[in-house]
Amino acid sequence: MAQRKTSKAIDELTEKEAKSEHARLEAEISEHDQLYYQKDAPRISDAEYDALRRRYEEIEKRFPDLKTLTSLSMRVGAAPSGKFAKVKHAVPMLSLANAFSEDDVRDFVGRIRRFLRLSEGEPIAFSAEPKIDGLSMSLRYEKGELVSAATRGDGAVGEDVTANIRTLKAVPQRLKGRHPPSVCEVRGEVYMTKSDFLKLNARQKESGGQIFANPRNSAAGSLRQKDPKITASRPLGFFAYGWGEISDMPAKTQSGMAEWFKTCGFDTNPLMKICRSVEELIKFHVGIEERRAKLDYDIDGVVYKVDRIDWQERLGYVGRDPRWAIAHKFPAERATTVVKGITITVGRTGTLTPTAQLEPVTVGGVVVQNATLHNEDYIKGIGGDGEQIREGRDIRIGDTVIIQRAGDVIPQVVDVVIDKRPKSAKPYQFPKKCPCYLHTDIVRETTAAGEEGARARCSGEFACPFQKIEHLKLFVSRRAFDIDGLGEKQIELFFEKGWVKEPAEIFTLESRNKKIKLEDEEGFGETSVRNLFTSIRNRREIPLDRFIYALGIRHVGDTTALALARGYGSWKAFHDAALKIAKGDEEAVADMDSLDQIGDTVIEAVKTYFGESHNRGIVERLTKEVTILDAEKPRSDSKVAGKTVVFTGALEKITRDEAKTMAERLGAKVSGSVSKKTDYVIAGPGAGSKLAEAKKHGVKVLSEEEWFKLVS
Ligand code: IVH
Numbered sequence: 001m002a003q004r005k006t007s008k009a010i011d012e013l014t015e016k017e018a019k020s021e022h023a024r025l026e027a028e029i030s031e032h033d034q035l036y037y038q039k040d041a042p043r044i045s046d047a048e049y050d051a052l053r054r055r056y057e058e059i060e061k062r063f064p065d066l067k068t069l070t071s072l073s074m075r076v077g078a079a080p081s082g083k084f085a086k087v088k089h090a091v092p093m094l095s096l097a098n099a100f101s102e103d104d105v106r107d108f109v110g111r112i113r114r115f116l117r118l119s120e121g122e123p124i125a126f127s128a129e130p131k132i133d134g135l136s137m138s139l140r141y142e143k144g145e146l147v148s149a150a151t152r153g154d155g156a157v158g159e160d161v162t163a164n165i166r167t168l169k170a171v172p173q174r175l176k177g178r179h180p181p182s183v184c185e186v187r188g189e190v191y192m193t194k195s196d197f198l199k200l201n202a203r204q205k206e207s208g209g210q211i212f213a214n215p216r217n218s219a220a221g222s223l224r225q226k227d228p229k230i231t232a233s234r235p236l237g238f239f240a241y242g243w244g245e246i247s248d249m250p251a252k253t254q255s256g257m258a259e260w261f262k263t264c265g266f267d268t269n270p271l272m273k274i275c276r277s278v279e280e281l282i283k284f285h286v287g288i289e290e291r292r293a294k295l296d297y298d299i300d301g302v303v304y305k306v307d308r309i310d311w312q313e314r315l316g317y318v319g320r321d322p323r324w325a326i327a328h329k330f331p332a333e334r335a336t337t338v339v340k341g342i343t344i345t346v347g348r349t350g351t352l353t354p355t356a357q358l359e360p361v362t363v364g365g366v367v368v369q370n371a372t373l374h375n376e377d378y379i380k381g382i383g384g385d386g387e388q389i390r391e392g393r394d395i396r397i398g399d400t401v402i403i404q405r406a407g408d409v410i411p412q413v414v415d416v417v418i419d420k421r422p423k424s425a426k427p428y429q430f431p432k433k434c435p436c437y438l439h440t441d442i443v444r445e446t447t448a449a450g451e452e453g454a455r456a457r458c459s460g461e462f463a464c465p466f467q468k469i470e471h472l473k474l475f476v477s478r479r480a481f482d483i484d485g486l487g488e489k490q491i492e493l494f495f496e497k498g499w500v501k502e503p504a505e506i507f508t509l510e511s512r513n514k515k516i517k518l519e520d521e522e523g524f525g526e527t528s529v530r531n532l533f534t535s536i537r538n539r540r541e542i543p544l545d546r547f548i549y550a551l552g553i554r555h556v557g558d559t560t561a562l563a564l565a566r567g568y569g570s571w572k573a574f575h576d577a578a579l580k581i582a583k584g585d586e587e588a589v590a591d592m593d594s595l596d597q598i599g600d601t602v603i604e605a606v607k608t609y610f611g612e613s614h615n616r617g618i619v620e621r622l623t624k625e626v627t628i629l630d631a632e633k634p635r636s637d638s639k640v641a642g643k644t645v646v647f648t649g650a651l652e653k654i655t656r657d658e659a660k661t662m663a664e665r666l667g668a669k670v671s672g673s674v675s676k677k678t679d680y681v682i683a684g685p686g687a688g689s690k691l692a693e694a695k696k697h698g699v700k701v702l703s704e705e706e707w708f709k710l711v712s
Helices: 015-038 046-062 102-116 194-207 215-223 228-232 254-264 278-294 309-315 376-380 465-476 488-496 509-516 526-538 544-550 558-568 571-582 586-593 600-611 613-625 656-665 689-697 704-711
Strands: 086-088 126-132 135-142 145-151 157-159 183-191 237-246 273-275 299-306 325-329 333-346 351-363 366-372 400-405 412-416 442-446 452-458 541-543 627-629 644-648 669-671 680-683 700-702
Touching: 015 046, 015 558, 015 600, 102 278, 102 299, 102 309, 102 325, 126 254, 126 278, 135 215, 135 237, 145 157, 183 215, 194 215, 215 228, 237 254, 254 309, 273 278, 278 299, 299 309, 333 465, 351 376, 351 400, 366 400, 366 412, 376 452, 465 488, 509 526, 541 544, 544 558, 544 571, 544 627, 558 571, 571 586, 571 600, 571 613, 586 600, 600 613, 644 656, 644 689, 656 669, 680 689, 680 704, 689 700, 700 704
Parallel strands: 541 627, 644 669, 644 680, 680 700
Antiparallel strands: 086 157, 126 273, 126 299, 135 145, 135 183, 183 237, 299 325, 333 351, 333 400, 351 366, 351 452, 400 412, 442 452
């Protein structure tokens, strides 16, 4: 959640604090990306997500050294989930920067003017259109025939959903018109109308199927089906608005391209308009916002694109965003309703989250019955930055409140209508005991700075049943043990039956099965049980980073786990260090602190985890069941060991990620910005400011070819 009660102004952060917060934000944002892009199940609102992202980017702006090639600023979306085959996009699918205010729009136009060296008097035509809250898609046509369809994925590699896309009426199998370009990638947004979404959910409810939170999730869920027949039964539309690889450009402007898409048989947004000044852009934004509720598809803003394509090409990109386009977002949608009750849920890490039970109300076409209240302070109306409730307003059961939903799943309470407060309404008392059957004490989290944090946690750690089951789910998840046939559903069943209460018991399941008789359970047969045991056996060997991630240490996401695994090399080394840290050994703390991407938050979490005897027991029993493979140690004998390198421009032989992994394996440190300390800049075609920086500092510049020669 975007709750940073103690967060400092960016200007006041020390370098160390910035490093630690940057890493923590990176893990948090990656997790939300996963939930949004792969599970189609976001947990926070777009506004909260944007706030996290903004802070992350501001930190990078002040401390450019933190911006490495793996930085989120260089990525879009999340890597493909593995459910579908992968497709490498011929031209990356990028994202859009956001504008939230008129000033942001003015800055955007000003930047373009400066970049193109246009005088104030020279008009710039923009093609403006609604920003559809759907799923971006790249459709590849060769000789006019549809050959593949891919989701955006992480921007470089998406998922192959061709079979599913072929079932959409809105996507032509063959481009209309006589002379289609030999290669043409049409890009746009797959969406579901609001009315179809409501009908689908009604049907799903009747048949006991998955209920979707909003039209975007239902479009994503409908498209990411293994069986195209299911996709075919779901009404999905498509608006074309862009292109990827194309052998012949049929037009010179964005609006001309839209016209051409229409002649090919695509729908384009009928509200698209040419605007020639900031004032016209703003007017367009206001006009579309007024029509928003009446439109039958969800939009979350409007997009402005420089109409002339030659200008788009000159303007190019900054990181993952084009300089020639921007998304001007709408403020969230709001409604008024009454709080009927407040419930508390316990997450994997024991964090207690209060939720308001509401009198059902429609916000932007979606019926809302719950809203997150974040934490105790939020209910008390004690604000910090990033929080949206009005300062000093507490929330009580019986209150009339204003809730907000921003194209998201979990709406939030943003204000209380004090005039309507019933006389009998009393300030809410946050529970002192966990709702789990242990009724353990609830404690307020301490921040790295030693202050009281906003979050309340159950002190029961893994003894708390809520935490245990969530821990088990994380343990078997895709980026942890990833055991085929053992997903959340099975874990819930095994836990309920008392067969698996902690990770080690997954591995003793087979030997206990004579008594358990899993094959007699509904949904299991002899073959599936045999397969399950085989996949469990196959996972008795596990790479160190996955193992560390699977332990479920707070703040240790997969990226951090990898950094720890690379830093320590072996389980023994990591485990010894963790035990020492738990005992307060300062040398061990300093060692961990010296690792790239690791800061106070992670160290504190390792300390708490291994300081708890229950956790140490879980780990000990688990390590008896599995073999943990050493991580690849970076080499110290290569020519680039200990050197700092920066990759810039396009690489032709390998991807950026591969280049980074390779350099790191050879013992080099990969940085995202050039400074005096940089040893090599590897520059591919299109290299810009970093190349100039390298020249300024006298840093050696290598071509991709020369780099390979150096390291081979
Ligand atoms: S133009 C270089 N136009 O918004 C990217 N994008 O937040 C140019 N989107 O990834 C994208 N409606 O999936 C464009 N009318 C529209 C859009 C649109 C929705 C999505 C698209 C993009 C995301 C960025």
